[in-house]
Amino acid sequence: MLTITIVTCGIYVTGLWGSDPIVGRGVLVISELIFSVWAVASRTIVDRWLKANQHKSRFLVLGKKKKVSAFSKKHRQINGATEFVSFSESFGKSNAQPEIVRSGGSNSLVLDNVATLNTAWKQQHWSGILIDGEEGNLSKEMIRELMDMRLKGVYIYSLADFCEQFWQKIPPAYVQDDWFAFTSGFNILHNRIKAKLKQAVDLVAAMVLLIVTIPITIPTAIAIKLTSEGPIFYSQVRTGLNGKKFRVHKFRSMYTNAEAKGIQWAKKKDPRITTVGSFIRLTRIDELPQLWNVFKGEMSLVGPRPERPEFDVQLREEIPYYDFRYLVKPGITGWAQVSYPYGASVEDAYQKVAYDLFYIKNYSLWLDMAIALKTLRVVVLGKGR
Secondary structure, three states, X not given: OOEEEEEOOEEEEEEOOEEEEEEOOOHHHHHXXXXXXXXXXXXXXXXXXXXXXXXOOEEEEEOOHHHHHHHHHHHHOOOOOOEEEEEOOOOOOOOOOOOEEEOOOOOOEEEOOHHHHHHHHHHOOOOEEEEOOOHHHOOHHHHHHHHHHHHOOOOEEEHHHHHHHHHOOOOHHHOOHHHHHHOOOOHHHOOHHHHHHHXXXXXXXXXXXXXXXXXXXHHHHHHHHHHOOOOOEEEEEEEOHHHOEEEEEEEOOEOOOOOOOOOOOOOOOOOOEOHHHHHHHHOOHHHOOHHHHHHOOOOEEXXXXXXXXXXXXXXXXXXXXXXXXXXXXXXXXXXXHHHOOOOOOHHHHHHHHHHHHHHHHOOOHHHHHHHHHHXXXXXXXXXXX
């Protein structure tokens, strides 16, 4: 009788006279090496093939040439293969020859009139049409053309919708009041079931994490006390849900006289930060006491980061729709925190608001889970600040 036994290190044939290996123990190592080389080589080949055969996306943008050109430059930083097409401001010449004219140095193109659009539509593949918020200035002829394209399956976006889909953020500069009235999403603001479910998850998770992180919080508190003078915890007034003020709690990461010269933005290599503070900021350990704020219902695990009221005054004046981020509870972490580097300026705050608008509009439990996993990656790799 002959039997074959497969074990981790080889294949054996068992017969009447004992066992002899057909394949040696080194087969596993050799197989792993061959598989690793094959996996890396195949993925490299496929990646290069996809890049070589990538088709350019082409979008028609209805708006001013300068605005389209500026938008094109921003998008090329994300995807250089995308091409934008716009109508020139002299649009309306019905007898002009159909042609596409390149605008110097940019991927943007210029279409002169509706006849040009008709010809270009028949000859080229359109990925979609963008409207920059000036729909009221479109002629009836142009509206009919857009309707015809929509019925033929062409996607039509506002600039805000385009940024939402392709940038995963919604820059406030591309948003207008009527966009909020007619766009979809924002379920977290009026769906009580989703709001209550998020609140329940926050409460349970905060209780569990407060207990589980004790082996981290106690040594951190001791290290802070032994290495610098001052209290272990640091509390600060922040703006919360609907503009209500509350005190956020953190492990102290700065010297006690850090703001003796007034309130300042945090910055890279900040001299106000202690040695222990640098480490707990990199690993986000300094944020753990905020679990108590979550437990009390003042914060959520995931949401826009709460800002200081002193900075709110300035940011509210310079960033459109800034206060919209306070329509939901602030979070310990958020879409902006895992998508954008640590900010220390008005421009950085503007970018954070763009990500916050995306989060509020597209809130779901799955998005919260994705943000939590990305945050865990930041903690493990020490990419905080």
